[in-house]
Amino acid sequence: MIDEASIINRLRRVIPSHAGPSHARRRAALRIPIGIGDDAAVLAASRGCEWVVSTDSFIEGVHFLARLHSPDAAGYKALARATSDLAAMGATPRYFLLTLSLPAQRAGAWLDGFACGMARAARRFGMRLVGGDVSRHSSVAATLTVIGDVRRGAALTRSGARPGDALYVSGELGAAQAGLETLRREGARASARHAHSYSLARHLSPDPRLRLALWLARNRLASAAMDISDGLSTDLARLCEASGVGAAVRAASLPLVREPGRVATPRDAAAALERALDGGEDYELLFTVPHRLASRVPKRLGGVPITRIGEITLKRKLVLLNADGRVQPLRAHGWDHFRK
Amino acid sequence: MIDEASIINRLRRVIPSHAGPSHARRRAALRIPIGIGDDAAVLAASRGCEWVVSTDSFIEGVHFLARLHSPDAAGYKALARATSDLAAMGATPRYFLLTLSLPAQRAGAWLDGFACGMARAARRFGMRLVGGDVSRHSSVAATLTVIGDVRRGAALTRSGARPGDALYVSGELGAAQAGLETLRREGARASARHAHSYSLARHLSPDPRLRLALWLARNRLASAAMDISDGLSTDLARLCEASGVGAAVRAASLPLVREPGRVATPRDAAAALERALDGGEDYELLFTVPHRLASRVPKRLGGVPITRIGEITLKRKLVLLNADGRVQPLRAHGWDHFRK
Numbered sequence: 001m002i003d004e005a006s007i008i009n010r011l012r013r014v015i016p017s018h019a020g021p022s023h024a025r026r027r028a029a030l031r032i033p034i035g036i037g038d039d040a041a042v043l044a045a046s047r048g049c050e051w052v053v054s055t056d057s058f059i060e061g062v063h064f065l066a067r068l069h070s071p072d073a074a075g076y077k078a079l080a081r082a083t084s085d086l087a088a089m090g091a092t093p094r095y096f097l098l099t100l101s102l103p104a105q106r107a108g109a110w111l112d113g114f115a116c117g118m119a120r121a122a123r124r125f126g127m128r129l130v131g132g133d134v135s136r137h138s139s140v141a142a143t144l145t146v147i148g149d150v151r152r153g154a155a156l157t158r159s160g161a162r163p164g165d166a167l168y169v170s171g172e173l174g175a176a177q178a179g180l181e182t183l184r185r186e187g188a189r190a191s192a193r194h195a196h197s198y199s200l201a202r203h204l205s206p207d208p209r210l211r212l213a214l215w216l217a218r219n220r221l222a223s224a225a226m227d228i229s230d231g232l233s234t235d236l237a238r239l240c241e242a243s244g245v246g247a248a249v250r251a252a253s254l255p256l257v258r259e260p261g262r263v264a265t266p267r268d269a270a271a272a273l274e275r276a277l278d279g280g281e282d283y284e285l286l287f288t289v290p291h292r293l294a295s296r297v298p299k300r301l302g303g304v305p306i307t308r309i310g311e312i313t314l315k316r317k318l319v320l321l322n323a324d325g326r327v328q329p330l331r332a333h334g335w336d337h338f339r340k
Numbered sequence: 341m342i343d344e345a346s347i348i349n350r351l352r353r354v355i356p357s358h359a360g361p362s363h364a365r366r367r368a369a370l371r372i373p374i375g376i377g378d379d380a381a382v383l384a385a386s387r388g389c390e391w392v393v394s395t396d397s398f399i400e401g402v403h404f405l406a407r408l409h410s411p412d413a414a415g416y417k418a419l420a421r422a423t424s425d426l427a428a429m430g431a432t433p434r435y436f437l438l439t440l441s442l443p444a445q446r447a448g449a450w451l452d453g454f455a456c457g458m459a460r461a462a463r464r465f466g467m468r469l470v471g472g473d474v475s476r477h478s479s480v481a482a483t484l485t486v487i488g489d490v491r492r493g494a495a496l497t498r499s500g501a502r503p504g505d506a507l508y509v510s511g512e513l514g515a516a517q518a519g520l521e522t523l524r525r526e527g528a529r530a531s532a533r534h535a536h537s538y539s540l541a542r543h544l545s546p547d548p549r550l551r552l553a554l555w556l557a558r559n560r561l562a563s564a565a566m567d568i569s570d571g572l573s574t575d576l577a578r579l580c581e582a583s584g585v586g587a588a589v590r591a592a593s594l595p596l597v598r599e600p601g602r603v604a605t606p607r608d609a610a611a612a613l614e615r616a617l618d619g620g621e622d623y624e625l626l627f628t629v630p631h632r633l634a635s636r637v638p639k640r641l642g643g644v645p646i647t648r649i650g651e652i653t654l655k656r657k658l659v660l661l662n663a664d665g666r667v668q669p670l671r672a673h674g675w676d677h678f679r680k
Contacts, residue, residue: 039428040394045385054380088379143483
């Protein structure tokens, strides 16, 4: 029989909580005095650290489509996109809580797949499940609350960019959007056929830039940082607004994703530029570095390319510098739930 | 035009975050180095304290009904029920995060009412909003993540009850269920007509027993504690399972809610007993105290009655002792989302 306890047990069996080898369990017990199973979790702070907390919803029909996304992909992505907000702050991910509402017919095989995907993400990011809440609903809705820590005063924020700072992005832009387009065009089986497609992987299994962000925070190189979840044009506007500055982006410098084995037409190039500017869900890192420190930023870190795409400006406007020398306003056309 | 930013601004304008008089703002800034507006919040730990974290969903059609519950009542209750889990641990509530998905037509007056109710709860419990996430959906679904702190090692848990411990509840049982029945019977206008009804108030505006729980934690009186959210029969079973014990409850000792101005028939009495055992959402505190310390538990604390309702037993069964001397098994008939 399906009841709340059996659902919670399914999740606990699969997702790392207090489980693991005994030395890991002892270490975990020091950090998690009380884990799952009580009214709330109790967490011990690391010395000299501050807590970093964020929350994100993941809703069927909005953030994923059951006919296109496997339960495993949904489970992985739900945690990955929340964790990207910790990466954006330069924090080390530690714990998460999951609220999950779902129909009874999803409480079997679908739930097992979802838990497996989430467990994969939790292991990859070094996180443990410390609590949650389960209820019944007509469709699946999950909320992930993620908790990490950062050395006191070292958190990266959106608000520190200054005129003259160099502007960078990690990875390639537009990849997740290209992957979503492939999935929509070719259906759910595309994920099997295109198992090695870079853009499909970026859409299905985004990889928050934890290592790069931690490196930036530790070396105090970044004046501002955030993750690109709703598209560069929208997220850069948010960073500039928080910092009270503007930015100039060089179109030719943008690291566009290229699908292998295709000859690019001018129309392809225009579509790739649009995906890079307005496509959501790349979960790449957008950050600024004071001009005098820019030489210390490597071209690549842990296999992830780092690209300088422009500069922060005094004038509070966003502009795009085209290859032919034209300057055009860069408008926020990224994702907004209420404006689509 | 409705967009995410305008919704977030509506919430921030009404719900306490960094706002308040300047000395309060300075104190808050010390504790909340980074609040709303960045990818995540950064929180400083209090010296000698541990963090207590819990999360709870609040879904239209499941946890509230738009035709019966005003947006203000929904907003208050969403935060109050999550905060009750902090009370259950003996923690002091500090912060909360809100994920909210809603249809566009609820983003105006309904949202304002919801925010006002939530602000009322936040002020009452001394909490500040530090983050969240907004998205669009066909019906309203909120998830509240609440964060509090507790002196290191002082958290109340479910697992410490021992045979011979005295068993207590706060307040009156079945009140919220009686209130819900009134509301269902008399419709939304009941909330106006019965503005002074105790049971309706317990249903619409539950009051987590923060003061009592904090007192129990500070005085290290309780061997185990939890809040009653799904009904005494279900939640006592959870406490006993976590502690590896059983319990005997005296029916005649249960603090049943009585609607004023009515002569009680035997049928009324049976219904009141059933509400007390199986009715959910009372958010009263259920706790155990070692026998030798029981004389230190007052009859009332801060106006809230405290009633001894039975004892913890070695035998891992739950029994109800009736007034006529009969002993019957006490079965968990409280709320379960997947068994209703």
